[in-house]
Amino acid sequence: MGSTMLAASLAGARAQAASDADVVVIGAGAAGIAAGHALRAAGRKAVILEARGRVGGRTHTDASLGPAFDAGAMFIHWAERNPWVQIAAGLGVATAPEPWGGGFRLFAGGQPMADADRMKRRGVFGQIDRRLETVDISARDLSIAELLGDLGPEQGPIAASGLLLSIGEEASRISARDYQRLWAGDDLVVPGGYGNLVARHAQGLDIRLNQPVSAVAWDGPGVAVTTPSGTLRAAACIVTVPVGVLKAGAIRFTPGLPARTRDALAGIGMGALTKIALKVEGDRFGITPDSTYLEAGSPGAMISFDMFPGDADIVVGYCGGDHARALSRAGAAAAGAHVTDLLATMVGGEFRKAVKGVSFPAWWTDPHALGSYSVCLPGHETARDALAEPVGGRLWLAGEATAGGGAMTVGGATLAGRAAAAAVARIKV
Ligand SMILES: Cc1cc2nc3c(=O)[nH]c(=O)nc-3n(C[C@H](O)[C@H](O)[C@H](O)COP(=O)(O)OP(=O)(O)OC[C@H]3O[C@@H](n4cnc5c(N)ncnc54)[C@H](O)[C@@H]3O)c2cc1C
Structure with a gap:
């Protein structure tokens, strides 16, 4: 032609x-x-x-490693009013309560966290909600970091670190008023x-x-x-x-x-929540399936691992904020090596040999997303x-x-x- x-x-x-x-x-x-x-x-x-x-x-259920995991959204939040409860029912797709029944372990630098540090964490738990109830933000919006300012430079970042996994962003870039507006409720998951x-x-x-x-x-x-x-x-x-x-x-x-x-x-702005999944074959290293391992030694680099969810050969790490941005820019090989090193410190050097693959949905650098989800400054x-x-x-x-x-x-x-x-x-x- x-x-x-x-x-x-x-x-x-x-x-x-x-x-x-x-x-x-x-x-x-x-x-x-x-x-x-x-x-x-x-x-x-x-x-x-x-x-x-x-x-x-x-939303993407990634089966590239064999065992599938949700690389993006996983929870049907505020299920009481979420349209996906009805959509799933209409399609005959099962939904279920959160499955994590395997326990929780806390680490710092890959080692079990010292009791004194655990107590410090416990003391600041829930401070964001408490301040949102008591601090007047009607005259002026604040960042969550400002809201937590009086906790001081050590405790403030610990109190804010949970936001890296929920909002995917640093507390200084989150509007307290917008955060307060977000709906809450029960979560469900979609096993399939x-x-x-x-x-x-x-x-x-x-x-x-x-x-x-x-x-x-x-x-x-x-x-x-x-x-x-x-x-x-x-x-x-x-x-x-x-x-x-x-x-x-x-x-x-x-x-x-x-x-x-x-x-x-x-x-x-856009948060940077990301997951990093490892295929881990063979040994379970004495780990109870469906348990959570949280590395929280450095609040900014906090990372949470779902260990063998559903007893599948997979470990899924989550992190957010600037740490996730750095890992996203470093790429799948470097990010996979980083979490493998961390998990090997937590559970033993043999872990390395059991790792057979990595899947890294780096939403921050994905040109069709450029972040995990929106965050009001x-x-x-x-x-x-x-x-x-x-x-x-x-x-x-x-x-x-x-x-x-x-x-x-x-x-x-x-x-x-x-x-x-x-x-x-x-x-x-
Ligand atoms: C790691 C992670 C975990 C999450 N966890 C949860 C959770 O547990 N529960 C929950 O409810 N939410 C969660 N979310 C958020 C949720 O995934 C999103 O809020 C939701 O999927 C956004 O839907 P959307 O249609 O607005 O945008 P998108 O799903 O991003 O859809 C926009 C579409 O536009 C396409 N597109 C982009 N550029 C172009 C272009 N130039 N031309 C044509 N098409 C284009 C994209 O490819 C995409 O398919 C999570 C997100 C991430 C990243």
């Missing part, structure tokens, strides 16, 4: 593609999938464009994998994989969304890519996003609501970052995707 004919054929394909969507949804994570279902229920034709070769985004459940829920939607969106033009009557395969035109667009991806400028908006949206983005606790405001009557930013008290979670992303779809469905297409 000559180049003119090829161009004509591509133009034809684009023109055809241009007519086949009411709404383009960018991203096939929980928010994009929820938007797709809601739009379909409202009788709107939605096309979902996904950059990766898989659906699910920051939360990522697998989300992927299953996506079945039947018009999702186009390997379609990284590079541009969204909203200067005409509707939107024009560009991927390497061409440009899709629609009346409206729901953008569910992570805040990290938006902030990196991976999608060029024409005209640029309004100042209010840009300010909102500037007020939200101190003083920017209104940013989530501002980000959720529609742009020009045809662009909606959705996803976990816009989910208010449900932010940071799969359930929140789902509610945000549904809310954006409901708003889009009200406009004339």
Whole structure:
């Protein structure tokens, strides 16, 4: 085919593609999938464009080592009101209470933590919640580090260190008001994998994989969304890519996003929670399956290990904040070596020989995530609501970052995707 004919054929394909969507949804994570279902229920034709070769985004059940683990989300948080409890039930997928019944051991530098240090930790446990009840943050937002300031330079970081595993971020970069707003409740897990459940829920939607969106033009009557395969035109667009991806400028908006949206983005960062999984074959080293080993010698480098969950040949480490960022930049081999060394100190040098593989979902350096989940910076606790405001009557930013008290979670992303779809469905297409 000559180049003119090829161009004509591509133009034809684009023109055809241009007519086949009411709404383009960018991203096939929980928010994009929820938007797709809601739009379909409202009788709107939605096309979902996904950059990766898989659906699910920051939910992914990784079976690359053999035994599977959830590389991203694992818990159905605040299960009392989380839509995933119903979605799982509807699909006949089992959910269960948290499985950790194997006990808990605390280490410092790979050695059992000294009693005096354990007591110090116990003394500061729960200080964040206590201060949120007693410190007045109505006049001014504080960082969690400021909130804990009077604990002093030794105890403050210990009190804050749990946030590295829950929020994935350093206490100095977390808004106390936003933190206080986050919903709480019971957690459930999905024994067959939360990522697998989300992927299953996506079945039947018009999702186009390997379609990284590079541009969204909203200067005409509707939107024009560009991927390497061409440009899709629609009346409206729901953008569910992570805040990290938006902030990196991976999608060029024409005209640029309004100042209010840009300010909102500037007020939200991305945490760096990550997991590092090792395949560990043979010996269990006397370790009770489903136990937790916590290395907390240096609060900033805290790392928690789920030891042989479900008695499978796998150990899954978690860490967050700047320590996780450094490991992500170092790459899988270096991160795997680091946790292997640490575990060998904890359980014995023979551990090294039993390690047969590493899987490192480094969300911080993953170009389609650029972080684990959104975190409001101190003083920017209104940013989530501002980000959720529609742009020009045809662009909606959705996803976990816009989910208010449900932010940071799969359930929140789902509610945000549904809310954006409901708003889009009200406009004339
Ligand atoms: C390690 C870790 C543990 C977590 N644990 C939990 C937990 O236990 N419970 C919980 O509820 N939540 C947890 N979360 C958070 C949860 O995974 C997210 O909040 C949720 O999955 C976000 O869904 P989303 O649809 O907003 O975004 P995403 O899932 O990130 O979906 C956005 C999609 O956009 C795609 N995309 C990116 N750029 C482009 C582009 N240019 N063009 C097209 N597509 C693009 C991405 O590939 C992705 O598929 C965890 C996250 C991590 C990283």
